[in-house]
Amino acid sequence: MHGGALTGWLLMALCAVSGGYCLLRTRAGTPRERRTARSEALMGFGMAAMAVPAAVLSPPDWAWAVYAVLFGAAALRALRPALRGGHHLHHLVGSLAMVYMAGAMAPAVTGNGGGGHAGHGAGAGAGGIPLLTGALLVYYAFYVLGSAGRLLPGTVAVPAGGAAPASRALGGFGGASDGLSELTTACRLTMGLGMFAMLLTL
Template identity: 55%
Template sequence: MHGTALSGWLLVAVCAATGAYCVLRLRSDCPHARSSAGGEAVMGFGMAAMAVPAAFATPPPWIFAGYAGVFGATALRAGWLVHARVAGGGHHLHHAIGSLAMVYMALTMGAPGGHPAHEGHSGAAGGIPLLTGALLVYYVGYVLTAGIRLLPTAGPAGTVAAPGWGARPELTLACRLSMGMAMLAMLLAL
């Protein structure tokens, strides 16, 4: 990704931490928490891998086709879950959009001149400006909506037993919010 090494490493750390929490969610007793945790873990770790600064490790040209294949498969799975009307269908649709956005970024980064490590990079934005702009608008809306949903609200009086770590809705939403912000950063750096 374009940008400073520090911002790249921070993006790697946030995405890897999010992926690790999603792996924990796979062990949850709550089926709703498990339904999207695997795909989100793939997204988190994949985003972390794509965000590694090029100054640290110049990826081989074939790696971007690998990223596109993995995220394409993730998009197909999410699309199938939306089509099958599995619980959490709205989030599965978001996950399909995110996976397709990752395919788009991988293909753009893999194109000649699409990665900052390539010689003769002009500094111009990569990809299709209209598609990049549409994805930016979508993710700004998603981040704002997720941020609002994360704000505390007055709940019912009384104490309620806290669910296990894998089923904590506020942690899941915080992870989704951080992945949305990471996606914004990656799209802006494209």
């Protein structure tokens, strides 16, 4: 990646931890919540694999085709739920973005023979479509800002002579029941930042 091996390691670690947390979420919740957690775990681990520095592991040329097929299937799976709106639309965009990045990096791989992660490096610009890359960067920039905004403490109006609700005590965050939601949002924020960083390398 443009930021060097350290940036790649940090991005890989963040995405792997996010994917691991999402995998834990698949063990509880409603069927829809577990399905969402599985999709996010796949995204986190896929991004972590793509972020491994080339000096450590250069995947074979066919690995990018595997990424494209895997996330293409994930996009098809998310298509029907995405038509109903909600977070599944974001999963569809994310899966399609992964297919796009895999396809954009594949020509760079065959062109320089330096291994899959060379697509994240100095020769990455050969495969990307600037307009599409820019549109995805704008999307993820707004997504990250929106996720960060949901993590900020809210302002709660306190009735005259009353006390603030207990769930908004301690800095404005919710109680134990809201903790999972905030951690999930933080996980999604991390993966959004990771996707933004990876798109920048195109």
